[in-house]
Amino acid sequence: PHPSTGGGGIAPLTEQEEEEQPLQAVLVADSFNRRFFPISKDQPRALLPLGNVAMIDYTLEFLTSTGVQETFVFCCWMSNKIKDHLLKSKWCRPTSPNVVHIITSDLYRSLGDVLRDVDAKNLVRNDFILVYGDVVSNIDVSQALQEHRHRRKVDKNISVMTMVFKESSPGHKSRCEEDDVIVAMDSKSKRVLHYQKTQGLKKLQFPMNIFQHGSDEFEIRHDLLDCHISICSPQVAELFTDNFDYQTRNDFVRGILVNEEILGNQIHLYVTQDGYGARVSNLQMYDSVSSDMVRRWVYPLTPEANFTDQQGQGCTHSRHNVYRGAEVSLGHGSQMEENVLIGRDTSIGANCHISNSVIGNNCTIGDNVVLDRAHMWNNVHISSNVEIHQSVVCDGAVVKEAVHLNKQCVLAYNVVIGPNLSLPDGTVVSMHHPEEEEEDDDDEFLSDDQEVGHSKDKTRQKAFNPAEVGPEGKGYIWKASMNDTEDEELAQCLWGLVLNPDPESDSESEASEESQDRSRSVSPEIDDVNAFQLEVLGTLQRGLEENIVCDNLVLEINSLKYAYNITLKEVMQILTRVVLEYPFQQQGTQLTTLQYTGSLLPLLKTWSPVFKNYIKRAQDHLDCLSAVEELFLEQDTHQTAMVKVLMKMYQLEILEEEAILKWFSTGATNDKSRQLRKNQGKQRMSLQRKESEEDESSEEGE
């Protein structure tokens, strides 16, 4: 139940009214993380240019084209910049079909805060679309919306969210490694049963209770790309208010799924095969989405469409996906090979090679420059003989003569590099000193979108290191070392995770799994028995070391017996085995038979009370004997020792004479032991002789 304030509250609507309600959207123009640091220190992520257009414009265009009529844009970090941008844009013109409300607050710390504010301000009246300000998409969600509404009508508000996914196979470059999810769903109802991020997991585990909902067909999908577009029922905002520990959508989804039985809320998914949807969640994704954009995968959102309707943004599209803005000059001998977008008033020198790159407005590029997968924003100056590979160069940066940027470099705002320098892979250069960051960082919440402005002047004084940024360079290197901070989030580099499939460990896990399987098939309770055996061994060892009385040992073994649920027969077999293996255990398996018996026989004597405690009935004797036999069948090099062992056990009155004789007669029916006897005929004879000697001696004794 929601407190309905004023006329705009969510008083029950009739069906017709519901249809007529304008479709609303909540756009969160803040990422609440710092994956774009230090770039986002100067510009919020939503305003970073992608294909020379601010990312938030793509999101708004997507919402508008899908039929949204009212959008609430929530800004936190650098809200003024976003506000200015939006006020100047076409969205705030009176003719805009999509009314944009900008809501700013410095207090938002997470998506949860935003949605709690949505609830507090009572902004949404009906199903709404929830997106981030960095989502680029052309998916038509009206179908998903229809399904969502239908479900809500049929099931009385049980479905609270429909997540939009795009089919895309694992490893596709528009899939963000960090966002890889595995989804278990009900095939028929499209209900999400299990939702889990797979990053860092080797095995995917699905609890059994998710399969107990009466359905007999489920799907486990790893071919889904999370577009970060969700269709939410109005309850979503309330649920966030009720559960103040929900910070992200991930928390929310997991919370709903776990509490499904209590709260009765469900989440569904909508999978689209065509259409494009991706969230620019790190630079890797920025690179992929930007190149998809230029390759026209997000049609009709293409660079030449100028959908933001800004003057001077128009460009022409020619073959090989080469786009040129107005007043672009290209020097003699320069080639734009393919997938190149060049903003207006940019001039390019002679003999340049440009491929798969985006160049912003008002850039100047010298002669003999090679650009491949470069993302250059506005007002960038590149001198001659520069080479740039898969790197981002932000506004106002200057790259001097003969600089070489290797893969995954980032030059943040207004950095100057060079001349004559080669930056290694993954170098990040910013005008902000890394330490300035750390100083402010003490109690700061983790967001690139936090206010850090006050100490800027102080840090400016620190000198630039010419070895790092070149003799004329300006800027500080952001070392990878700063990634060593405890925060997981920071440990992931700006470009996102490096793909390392790690096949080695994979096979290991397989091997271990297999061996597990094998052992399981042999005997299901092998673990218990093994554990018990180890415990018995430990107990006996301790008994020797600490000179514990045999009665106490028996007590301990008995309690172990109950702990591991071992039968008396097994106790005796294991005890026999442990004792007989004890010399091997202590002194290695290379013992000669003589050494073996030498160390074993005193042990037998010490522990004979323990044996006597367990070997009472005639059957026990036989079991014990078979355990002895089994052990010596395994230790076939020591079979001759068996005679002495039996002899000793007989002398210690552990085993009775009758039992030993009986074992000889019955034991022969056993297949293996027959073999043993056959192979060890000599031994058998000596055994029998000993036996008879024993008989005599025992008779004498009596």
Place this chain on the structure above:
Amino acid sequence: MELQAVLMAAGGGSRMMDLTYNTRKPLLPVGNKPLIWYPLNLLERVGFEEVIVITTKEVQKMISTDPKMKLDVKMKLDIVCIQEDADMGTADALRHIQQKIKTDILVVSCDLITDAALHEVVDLFRAHNATLSMLMSKAHEFTETVPGQKGKKKTGEQRDFVGVDGTGKRLLFMANEADLDKGLVIRKSIMRKLPRMHIKTGLVDAHLYCLKKSVVDFLADNKSVSSIRGELVPYLVRKQFSKSMTSPNVNDEADQKLKKKDGNANLEIQILSRDEVLLQLTRERSCWNDHRGDMSEAYHGVRLRCYVHIMDEGMCYRVNTLAAYIEANRLAPKLFDEPAVHPSAAISVRCLIGADSIIGASCQISDKASIKRSMIGASTTVREKVKVTNSIIMHGVTIEEGCNIQGSVICSNTVIGRGADIKYCLVGSAQRIEPEGEHTTLSECDWT
């Protein structure tokens, strides 16, 4: 000869002991034919000319001597007897006949009654050069009331979880609910290769398998595997994704493994399940691939592949419970077009026999008897004014005057006294039911 057919007919029918106490499972009458006739007929229909039947001495004797059990098949039956008390599993049986196996095999269980198109299973086997292909079907709800069970018994049985890929053909996962106490666990590497997995639960395994010859050889070396369904199939399914089956340098690895003790067995199945060179070449040269979405070769280089054909419609029963037996009796006659009433049966003109009933050879049905939705076995005598509805009467039963039998199963050579009223009962063989008795829902059959 591409495939050798093997029929497993040595099972005891432990899940319906009431019925199989006197009659061995392969010989239970279904639609007045012994159960074993159905899989044989299935094989014959698709053109097998020879079949290896693994069964017990007792069954063999019955088949060759008892005219009622005469198998009406033209195929050459190569009957191999195994000791009944040896407690042999299906895999043990295969190992037993290893010498006879010259090609890939098709294994069928004797309790399978289906109208499935067998070629679907075999085509999968051929098309993908699979190591295993099998048949499954959607499970049927048994609608008939089962004698001896009050009300509908809730099936508390553990479900089987079967995982297939996006096309619904490749078998990726197989486990029983009972073994999944830690939840369903799948390796991520599998999901990366085959990102879409359908998990189905409401399926019955028809116990019909196409197996490569190498699997039989593997069994011969691996004595610990005793059941096809219980151990071999799960093993093969699992083995599809183990590293050793995909790595290109099998030989090196195999050499290493030889040195280890237990590697031997793996090695066997590994080498033999390798694709033929020519086939390998074809696959390399062609642009065909079994999957989309990544650039790796067809089947991701997996040499051991398991497939399953899941029947969407049609009939597929495994007669291994009483409920299934009753259901099969109701539906089986639709599988063959023979006259419902055997020509040698003596039937009075003034009796009523429903079109959905079957009357066996040399039956005698007297005046005013009424038989509806029932099966009457050979040499059974039904006297005046007897009403039989929804029941299965086996061979040589005598039903005296005025009896009323409803929803029951009467086993062979029983005599039912005059005027007895039997509802939803299971009556054992060679019993005498006292006249004028009234019985409902009893299944004790007095043989103890």
